Amino acid sequence: QVRLMESGGGSVQAGGSLRLSCAAFGRSLSLYVAGWFRQASGKEREFVAAISRSGSSTVYADSVKGRFTISRDDAKNMAYLQMGSLKPEDTAVHYCAADPRLGRISNLKYEYDSWGQGTQVTVSS
Numbered sequence: 001q002v003r004l005m006e007s008g009g010g011s012v013q014a015g016g017s018l019r020l021s022c023a024a025f026g027r028s029l030s031l032y033v034a035g036w037f038r039q040a041s042g043k044e045r046e047f048v049a050a051i052s053r054s055g056s057s058t059v060y061a062d063s064v065k066g067r068f069t070i071s072r073d074d075a076k077n078m079a080y081l082q083m084g085s086l087k088p089e090d091t092a093v094h095y096c097a098a099d100p101r102l103g104r105i106s107n108l109k110y111e112y113d114s115w116g117q118g119t120q121v122t123v124s125s
Contacts, residue, residue: 001114002027004096009119016086018121022079022096032098033105034072034079035112038121040092047107048094049081059105063089086123093118 003025012018022034035050049060049070058070069082079096097112099105106112 002029002032002098004098004114004116006094006096006116006119009094009121011122011124012086014087014123014125016123017082017084018086020081020083020094020096020119020121022081022116024077024079024098028074029072029077029079029098030074032100032114034070035097035099035106036070036079036081036094037097037109037112038090038092038094039118040089043092045095045109047109050099050105050107051079052105057105059107061107083121086121088123088125090121090123092121094121 005023008020036048037045039045051058051070055072067085072079095118096116098114099112
């Protein structure tokens with residue numbers, strides 16, 4: 001498994017932006033689909049976005065489509081989530097995850113076998 005560490009969370013007002021970073025250690029992130037999930041207090045962890053190994057394909061949850069952009073830089077062993085037009089309902093702990101399987105990009109959390117510790121994003125109205 002690859003080890004993952006998120007950074008870049010914080011507190012912003014509604015309409016603001018944040019950029020989350022995910023650093024990978026121990027293995028090349030290029031071997032994995034990279035994904036972002038989030039978990040709000042008292043709720044299930046939910047899919048946010050994922051990017052293919054090549055970076056040519058991305059998938060987004062409907063709730064963030066058009067506002068968030070996922071990207072990766074395999075030379076730096078990093079993945080990113082650029083978040084814009086933030087809303088209070090985006091408040092959650094955001095997690096980076098890696099899926100080692102070949103094939104389609106998954107939005108199912110059980111198909112990701114490596115997870116970071118999470119970074120808190122708080123959006124105030």
